[in-house]
Amino acid sequence: MNDIISKINPFNSIPKHQIAQQIVNFGLIVATALMIWKGLMIFSGSESPIVVVLSGSMIPAFYRGDLLYLNMEDGPFRVGEIVVFKIEGKEIPIVHRILQIHEKEDGLYDIRTKGDNNNVDDVGLYSPGQRWLSRDHIIGRAKGFLPSVGMVTIVMHDYPQLKFFLVFVLAVFVLSTRE
Amino acid sequence: MHSLSQRANTIVCFGGIVLVGVLLLNVLSRAFFSDHVDVDIKLNEIHRFNTQRNFEYSFISIDLDANLEPLFNWNTKMLFLYVTAEYRTKQNVLSQVVIWDHILTEKSKANIHEKRLSKYPLIDQGLGLKNNTIKLTFNYNVVPISGLLTRHQVGSSEFKFPTTYIKEVY
Numbered sequence: 001m002n003d004i005i006s007k008i009n010p011f012n013s014i015p016k017h018q019i020a021q022q023i024v025n026f027g028l029i030v031a032t033a034l035m036i037w038k039g040l041m042i043f044s045g046s047e048s049p050i051v052v053v054l055s056g057s058m059i060p061a062f063y064r065g066d067l068l069y070l071n072m073e074d075g076p077f078r079v080g081e082i083v084v085f086k087i088e089g090k091e092i093p094i095v096h097r098i099l100q101i102h103e104k105e106d107g108l109y110d111i112r113t114k115g116d117n118n119n120v121d122d123v124g125l126y127s128p129g130q131r132w133l134s135r136d137h138i139i140g141r142a143k144g145f146l147p148s149v150g151m152v153t154i155v156m157h158d159y160p161q162l163k164f165f166l167v168f169v170l171a172v173f174v175l176s177t178r179e
Numbered sequence: 180m181h182s183l184s185q186r187a188n189t190i191v192c193f194g195g196i197v198l199v200g201v202l203l204l205n206v207l208s209r210a211f212f213s214d215h216v217d218v219d220i221k222l223n224e225i226h227r228f229n230t231q232r233n234f235e236y237s238f239i240s241i242d243l244d245a246n247l248e249p250l251f252n253w254n255t256k257m258l259f260l261y262v263t264a265e266y267r268t269k270q271n272v273l274s275q276v277v278i279w280d281h282i283l284t285e286k287s288k289a290n291i292h293e294k295r296l297s298k299y300p301l302i303d304q305g306l307g308l309k310n311n312t313i314k315l316t317f318n319y320n321v322v323p324i325s326g327l328l329t330r331h332q333v334g335s336s337e338f339k340f341p342t343t344y345i346k347e348v349y
Contacts, residue, residue, distance in 0.1 A: 060256075060257055060282060060284060061256070061257060061259065061282075061322045062322075078275060078330070079261070079263050079275040079276070079277050079318075080259070080261050080263070080277070080318050080320050080330055081330060082320075082328065097259070099276075099277045099299070100274075100275065100276045100277065100302075101273070101274065101275045101276075102270075102271045102273075102274045102304050103271055103272050103273040103274070104270075104271060104272065105271075105272050110304065116259065116282060142328055143327060143328055144326065144327050144328065145322065145323060145325060145326065145327075145328055146202075146325050147324065147325055173184070
């Protein structure tokens with residue numbers, strides 16, 4: 001019995017110092033990923049520089065699972081631009097197009113949005129009583145587009161077990177690989 | 180010497196790098212396609228111009244001539260066309276309202292000669308439309324198959340709202 005276990009156990013024939021090194025390597029990969037994400041945040045000026053489209057309200061421009069690159073440059077907002085905004089009390093940000101803008105003398109904006117695939121504008125989606133979005137609601141302006149790549153995160157979100165399974169397999173894989 | 184996992188890793192890595200490279204070339208290739216289009220836009224008619232509570236609103240229609248065929252290349256998924264009314268009032272330094280928009284996905288329909296287009300009402304936040312000059316502009320937004328999202332403005336014309344309200348003509 002012990003024999004079988006020692007044969008199956010991928011860590012069996014690896015010296016201890018090498019296991020330690022693999023753990024460090026694993027940490028390095030995680031840290032690098034985090035660095036890239038945080039670096040992108042600084043570069044783009046947006047709190048979430050990459051978002052996955054979750055709804056079909058912008059079809060045929062964006063489908064579920066498409067990936068958007070956002071930035072938050074200082075230039076003025078104009079109609080036709082696709083922005084990502086967050087409504088107070090709602091967790092999921094919305095990707096829609098600006099339909100109306102009223103720019104005030106003090107540089108503030110009243111913004112009305114609409115999804116390309118929706119028949120009416122977004123007043124019904126805003127907080128009760130809220131008529132307009134302001135700059136504070138907007139977390140990013142869509143600048144780049146990649147189709148379908150974000151489907152991975154949607155599948156993982158829909159089946160959380162898959163996420164843990166994948167992380168587990170990956171961890172075993174990384175730790176047990178010999179140089 | 181080379182295990183299956185190492186081979187798989189190399190293939191996936193190399194595949195990824197090639198895909199990113201092709202994507203980059205694809206994005207850069209847009210510079211070689213002409214994006215010059217001629218657009219003619221003008222007001223057809225002010226159908227209604229009235230006030231309600233404390234704001235003014237209007238239904239207007241426009242005539243549009245545009246040939247957008249040159250904008251369709253291998254990296255064009257769709258064009259989002261929209262016409263904006265731009266004006267300034269005492270209340271706002273700039274107001275932009277979309278009065279018509281259209282999703283264009285086929286090159287064969289990109290040659291547009293339309294009269295009396297209208298979709299959304301022009302609603303001001305206050306009483307700023309009367310006797311005000313409105314600038315109509317034609318804009319398009321290129322949605323690529325992959326790459327950068329860009330906005331462009333071509334063609335504009337101006338008109339002035341009358342000093343009296345216009346009820347709908349039957």
